[in-house]
Each structure stands twice: as structure tokens, then as C-alpha cells.
Amino acid sequence: MGLYEQLIERERSGNPVAIGLVGAGQMGSGLVSQVALMRGMRVMAIADLALDRARHAFTAAGVADDQIVEVSAPDIADEVLRSGRRIITRQAQLLPHLAGLEAIVEATGVPDIGAQIAWATILGRKHIVLLNVEADVTVGPLLKRMADAAGVVYTGAAGDEPAATLELWNFARTLGLEVICAGKGKNNPLDRSATPETVAARAHEVGASPKMLCSFVDGTKTMVEMAALANATGLTIEKRGLHGPEASVADLPRIFSLRSQGGILEQTGVVDYAIGVAPGVFVVFTSKQPVVIDELRYLQMGDGPNWVLYRPYHLTSLETPLSVARAVLQHEATIAPTCGLVAEVITVAKRALRAGEQIDGIGGHTVYGLVDRAEVARCERLLPLGLAQGAILKRDVAKGETIRYDDVVLDESQTIVQLRRLQDRLLAA
Structure with missing residues (x-):
């Protein structure tokens, strides 16, 4: 049924x-x-x-x-x-x-x-x-x-875009196709220094919260969504903050290919985003089976060696x-972190911050997020963005500098801080 x-x-x-x-x-x-x-x-x-x-x-x-x-x-x-x-x-x-x-x-x-x-x-x-x-x-x-x-x-x-992308990823891997890259389009111009005030007029136009829109414009939301996709699929992060090239849908198979093929990637099996194909999501894939390749060409999917699956909408x-x-x-999840913590969204100073300042969190005035591999974040003790709100800085931090656990006093009253400590212990074990 x-x-x-x-x-x-x-x-x-x-x-x-x-x-x-x-x-x-x-x-x-x-x-x-x-x-x-x-x-x-x-x-x-x-x-x-x-x-x-x-x-x-x-x-x-x-x-x-x-x-x-x-x-x-x-x-x-x-x-x-x-x-x-x-x-x-x-x-x-x-x-x-x-x-x-x-x-x-x-x-x-x-x-x-x-x-x-x-x-x-x-x-x-x-x-x-x-x-x-x-x-x-x-x-x-x-x-x-x-x-x-x-x-x-x-x-x-x-x-949500991670779940919509996961549908395409599941489709491709069930058919035995090799996924090169999975990701989303971004339609807001990227401005890492955006604040709720700088996007207020646009937010009013579209009926959105300025803080929420700010998290889109400064790139944080894209980083969060791609981290969720990585944690659900096991696809990795090739570069801190991802590549994020400008592209049309037709460009995606060429751009998200290996450097040896004229693309931007050093490896396959990654998540990333592209500016200019929003509001859609995509999966770039390939196949080494000659009959499958001939069929893809016959179906006017392109000449290869990579092809794209594209869903031009997500209905939030x-x-x-x-x-x-x-x-x-x-009793089924649509999307969940079945692969554990593959990716981490780390905290970066949006402007020069001073010791004693309190971080105001996502879509605010003080920080934005970048995604990186979880093992890198763990090794460098980089502060997860989800723990940043309410934290007090122990030292001055330059604009664009990553913030580490050792740089802050966390708000220990927050449930998410306590749960993260428990999660870290369990994952370490």
C-alpha cells in the first residue's frame, strides 16, 4: 500500500x-x-x-x-x-x-x-x-x-534541499551509477559580510525574516545543507567552504568533473553547490558501461563522460x-545522518571581534559558517557553528579567522552544548 x-x-x-x-x-x-x-x-x-x-x-x-x-x-x-x-x-x-x-x-x-x-x-x-x-x-x-x-x-x-538531493543520489546509486558530485543551486549573491540590516529591504519584499535571509546571503545556509547531505550519504568535502562555481545546468557535468577532464575536482564522491542553477538540486554521475553510455547519448542526456540529474524545484x-x-x-526517515559526522560547519568571524564579545549566532552580525571535513574540524578543535550562539570570546579574532573551542566560553546552559559533548564522547568511543 x-x-x-x-x-x-x-x-x-x-x-x-x-x-x-x-x-x-x-x-x-x-x-x-x-x-x-x-x-x-x-x-x-x-x-x-x-x-x-x-x-x-x-x-x-x-x-x-x-x-x-x-x-x-x-x-x-x-x-x-x-x-x-x-x-x-x-x-x-x-x-x-x-x-x-x-x-x-x-x-x-x-x-x-x-x-x-x-x-x-x-x-x-x-x-x-x-x-x-x-x-x-x-x-x-x-x-x-x-x-x-x-x-x-x-x-x-x-x-528541504538536502532531502531533495538525496532523492537523486538514491536514484543514481540504486541504478549502479557512479556519483561524481551532489549538490544544490544558490540563487542569492554571496556576501560573507551580510547582516540583517543589509538584507532588510529584500527580506521585506519577499516576506522573510531578515536574519533568515542573511543566513542565505552570507552562505551559511548552503554550508549547513551540504553538511547534512554529506552526513546522510557519506559523500565528502573536497575543500573548506566548497567550490561554488557559477554554472548553468548544462555546465554542471563539465565543471564538476576531475581536473584531468577539464573540471574543478581533485576527487569524485563530493558535495558542492553552484551559483546560477537555483532553486534546483543536482547529481553529476558517470558510467563505464558502454551500452549504458550509448543509451544515455541516445536519450540526449549529453555526450559524457559525465551527465547530470537535475530537479528544478524543492517545495520547502x-x-x-x-x-x-x-x-x-x-517508520521511515526521509533523510538522516546515517553516516555519522562526515562534515562539520565551523564558525568564522564575520568582522573583527573583540575579547568579551558575545556571538549572536546564525544570520547575525558576528559569524558565518563554512563546511569542512569533520576530521579536520576535530583535529583543529574548530567550533561547530551550532554551538556558537551565546558563546563569549576569550581573545580578539580577526575578520575571516576561524574560531576554535579554546577561543570561547560556551553557554553551558544550552541543551545543544550538553548533547554535543555527549555525542563527541560516543563518537570517540
Whole structure:
């Protein structure tokens, strides 16, 4: 039985998949409205510090205002869910413990909150779907291990670029094709010094958070997404920060080939990105089988020796309900760090920083991220970007300089810091 048929069966049985959502921003609100169009699942609870935003996410999806109840206590929340009404709350930690929910979607984009909610959801024996890739690349291997032990699914989200690229990678490797490079397009001009203020006008135009848009423009989001792809596939990082050439789709097989073939790569089996092919994702592949090569040429895929698979879209949070359905109905992850920590997103000073300054985190004024091989980051004691927010610098750091563990005092109150320490011990063992 396919996923659609399974959802129809849940609808017919009067037992739709019940979802809790943490974060009612652009991504979360899109998910709520998309689920409202589907059969066999319902978003039943939303947690957000801004209750008006949570309420609007429901009403925009067609939920009557008198069917939305603000709650703060678990017993009342479970009673509301049993009555079929929807919940809004400021208390995100409430959702993982509600008996009436089967899966939690975390969509805040804040690494520490993502880690907190994922951990609580796993302890609550519920499936967790992270739209928070920043948390995943920091403590995902530990969270996956704990979810496996608890018998629940830990997964990233369909519609995000790592998951969309993984679909193409799985297609290629299942057919026995050799993957040269897998990656995504980037459509924002790269500006490592971008701040929320410098992108504010553009953010207002497109209806996005300036901080979120800043993380795209300064390249951090691309680094995070490619780290997640590497951790899911085992594909490696050839160069700190990746190559990121300008390219058209037709250029990809030529550019992402070995130097001996006129390309930019020293090795195959890597992740990277290209400017100019967004919003799509791609896999560059090759084959040594003469009959397969002839067939590819006959199918007008190009002359070779490399070819490209290209998906020209990814629907972000509009696809995320598919990950919820796969987790609940098929006990299957869409994307997860099954290869452990292959890549690390490290912390780099966006401007000259002074001893005593506090790092403001992703999409802010102080740092950006670059991806590198995890063993390099470990050897050089480079600070994972997901741990940087709230850290206090112990020394001056020059613009463009990498920040190390020894350069900062971490915020030990953060869940993500404690989980990362545990993950490091487990991986070392």
C-alpha cells in the first residue's frame, strides 16, 4: 500500500495522523496550510512565543477561531485534543508529552531549541521531523542513535534541499551509477559580510525574516545543507567552504568533473553547490558501461563522460507533510545522518571581534559558517557553528579567522552544548 492509500485509510478510519508544530513562521505556517489540503493528517497543536502568529497559522488554513484553544497545562491540552479542537501555546516543551500527538515538527531554525524539542520528543516516544537543519548538523548523529533506541523516527524534512538531493543520489546509486558530485543551486549573491540590516529591504519584499535571509546571503545556509547531505550519504568535502562555481545546468557535468577532464575536482564522491542553477538540486554521475553510455547519448542526456540529474524545484515546508507521513505510517526517515559526522560547519568571524564579545549566532552580525571535513574540524578543535550562539570570546579574532573551542566560553546552559559533548564522547568511543 502506497503512502497516499495509507493516508486515505487513516482518514476513513477517523484516525488522522495528529501533528504538533513548534514554530509558526514562514515554514511552519506553510506546512499548516498544506496539511489542511491533505486527507489523513491534521496539525492539532502549534507552539510559538507569538500566540497571534500561531493562531493565524490555523485560521489561514481554514480553522474556525472558536476551534482554537490557548493552553499551558498538559491535562487540559489532552482534553482539548480529545474534543477535536486545536491547541496554541507558548510552551513548546508541552507538545512532546501530549498523548494525542504522534509526531512533532520543529521549524524554529534556532539550533538550541531544535535540540531541546528533538530530545524531548524522542524521550516522549514520538517521531521528530526537523526543519531545523542547523540542529541536525550539530547533534543529529546522537539524536538519530537515541531515536533508534527508542523505536521512533528521527528525520529531516522532505522539500528541504538536502532531502531533495538525496532523492537523486538514491536514484543514481540504486541504478549502479557512479556519483561524481551532489549538490544544490544558490540563487542569492554571496556576501560573507551580510547582516540583517543589509538584507532588510529584500527580506521585506519577499516576506522573510531578515536574519533568515542573511543566513542565505552570507552562505551559511548552503554550508549547513551540504553538511547534512554529506552526513546522510557519506559523500565528502573536497575543500573548506566548497567550490561554488557559477554554472548553468548544462555546465554542471563539465565543471564538476576531475581536473584531468577539464573540471574543478581533485576527487569524485563530493558535495558542492553552484551559483546560477537555483532553486534546483543536482547529481553529476558517470558510467563505464558502454551500452549504458550509448543509451544515455541516445536519450540526449549529453555526450559524457559525465551527465547530470537535475530537479528544478524543492517545495520547502509544503513537502514536509510527506516526511511526517513516512515516519508515522512507514517508520521511515526521509533523510538522516546515517553516516555519522562526515562534515562539520565551523564558525568564522564575520568582522573583527573583540575579547568579551558575545556571538549572536546564525544570520547575525558576528559569524558565518563554512563546511569542512569533520576530521579536520576535530583535529583543529574548530567550533561547530551550532554551538556558537551565546558563546563569549576569550581573545580578539580577526575578520575571516576561524574560531576554535579554546577561543570561547560556551553557554553551558544550552541543551545543544550538553548533547554535543555527549555525542563527541560516543563518537570517540
